[in-house]
Amino acid sequence: MASLLSVSLTSASPSPSASLSTQESHKGKLKLRNSGLSFTNEKINPFANEKSSGRISMVAAVNASRFDGIAMAPPDPILGVSEAFKADTSELKLNLGVGAYRTEELQPYVLNVVKKVENLMLERGENKEYLPIEGLAAFNKVTAELLFGADNPVIKEQKVATVQGLSGTGSLRLAAALIERYFPEAKVLISSPTWGNHKNIFNDARVPWSEYRYYDPKTVGLDFEGMIADIKAAPEGSFVLLHGCAHNPTGIDPIPEQWEKIADLIQEKNHIPFFDVAYQGFASGSLDADAASVRLFAARGMELFVAQSYSKNLGLYSERIGAMNVVCTSAGAAARVKSQLKRIARPMYSNPPIHGARIVANVVGDPALFNEWKAEMEMMAGRIKNVRQKLYDSLCAKDKSGKDWSFILEQIGMFSFTGLNQTQSENMTNKWHVYMTKDGRISLAGLSLAKCEYLADAIIDSFHNVS
Numbered sequence: 001m002a003s004l005l006s007v008s009l010t011s012a013s014p015s016p017s018a019s020l021s022t023q024e025s026h027k028g029k030l031k032l033r034n035s036g037l038s039f040t041n042e043k044i045n046p047f048a049n050e051k052s053s054g055r056i057s058m059v060a061a062v063n064a065s066r067f068d069g070i071a072m073a074p075p076d077p078i079l080g081v082s083e084a085f086k087a088d089t090s091e092l093k094l095n096l097g098v099g100a101y102r103t104e105e106l107q108p109y110v111l112n113v114v115k116k117v118e119n120l121m122l123e124r125g126e127n128k129e130y131l132p133i134e135g136l137a138a139f140n141k142v143t144a145e146l147l148f149g150a151d152n153p154v155i156k157e158q159k160v161a162t163v164q165g166l167s168g169t170g171s172l173r174l175a176a177a178l179i180e181r182y183f184p185e186a187k188v189l190i191s192s193p194t195w196g197n198h199k200n201i202f203n204d205a206r207v208p209w210s211e212y213r214y215y216d217p218k219t220v221g222l223d224f225e226g227m228i229a230d231i232k233a234a235p236e237g238s239f240v241l242l243h244g245c246a247h248n249p250t251g252i253d254p255i256p257e258q259w260e261k262i263a264d265l266i267q268e269k270n271h272i273p274f275f276d277v278a279y280q281g282f283a284s285g286s287l288d289a290d291a292a293s294v295r296l297f298a299a300r301g302m303e304l305f306v307a308q309s310y311s312k313n314l315g316l317y318s319e320r321i322g323a324m325n326v327v328c329t330s331a332g333a334a335a336r337v338k339s340q341l342k343r344i345a346r347p348m349y350s351n352p353p354i355h356g357a358r359i360v361a362n363v364v365g366d367p368a369l370f371n372e373w374k375a376e377m378e379m380m381a382g383r384i385k386n387v388r389q390k391l392y393d394s395l396c397a398k399d400k401s402g403k404d405w406s407f408i409l410e411q412i413g414m415f416s417f418t419g420l421n422q423t424q425s426e427n428m429t430n431k432w433h434v435y436m437t438k439d440g441r442i443s444l445a446g447l448s449l450a451k452c453e454y455l456a457d458a459i460i461d462s463f464h465n466v467s
């Protein structure tokens, strides 16, 4: 029989980042993070209300775990969908949850150009020594050039601080830590809705955020007036998170004239634009066209943040390759910012992985391989456009209600925001075995032409027969 004893746990210590801020403030270098901010610990800290925080006393059996106070975390709203998909044994099942490219046969795809470069790398027998904290120099050079264009003055004048990151997510997290440390009064404005992980990233970095209007369910389009009003109303010097192209989850981007107006307003309000570029070249098939928004802002001489990812455009999902770029108004500021990004990275993960960085640097550095990559990117973007068209055609042909489905054709990128609510999305999964996120988003990159009619039946049933 287990004997009983009394256990006292103390776990109310501040987060690592909060204690770091406190330490540094003692050295007189930084202000205390929590002074005068408009958010409370309860609002921002997802763990604040869990039993494990605070001082607790309990009577427990000796063989009880010290971790009994830790509650089960909910499944991730996006990556959790893939887990549920795997567990389904139905032959009809379709995974339209995570944004990962599949072939027409619904198989994962490794780009030919990647296979070629990996063979080359193997032949060269390159070593596996640590990279510098900022990553592979050849990668950092080409990634900034791909983003801004090699001739861009910001590059020529060395005004960009670029560090290799752990793909898009890791790069965003690095920037969030920089904001937490050096802009303690600032908040980040994020679009409503946005990629689900944005909120987690800023929450974990203890950076306060609020939302600006973006999607208008009535028009299934951009709420441009709402967006402008909310960015205008935000305190001066806020960071405005923008999706460079192919907004996730809506697939709705501002048109060029709207981008100009957004830039005008951001300049007027002294805000700092923060671009998340996860789909360069993958949205339209053109690397340059998909970077137009970022370049428009850079051409105005604005300081800006840009996180990049090679998960989608080069299919390097699990290699975790991306970059964080900070455009500054002087080379000196860029050098200082870079040094601080390195300082943040070192205790977090020390230095980034080399494999994906070498792949990108080798592909972009060789004109023939670069062209081959562009052709494969166009092919992938083209396949997604084809299934988008076929899905639209199938919906129009099958749905006799007269509903206008044309919004599907106006959206761009790998996702379609169907307008299905949570219950309807659940019907898609429970009845039709179509796995998707509960916000009504489907990944068209996981759809084949052959499955479009089936998907149209599922959408029509869920839309009309489920409230």
Ligand code: PLA
Pocket: 078, 079, 097, 098, 099, 100, 166, 167, 168, 169, 170, 195, 197, 243, 248, 276, 278, 308, 309, 310, 311, 317, 322
């Ligand atoms: N930013 C946006 C807007 C994204 O959609 C994603 C990925 C990322 C950043 C980060 O990707 P990375 O870390 O792999 O570079 N979004 C996916 C996957 C495709 C995910 O949720 O992680 C999605 O299904 O939304």
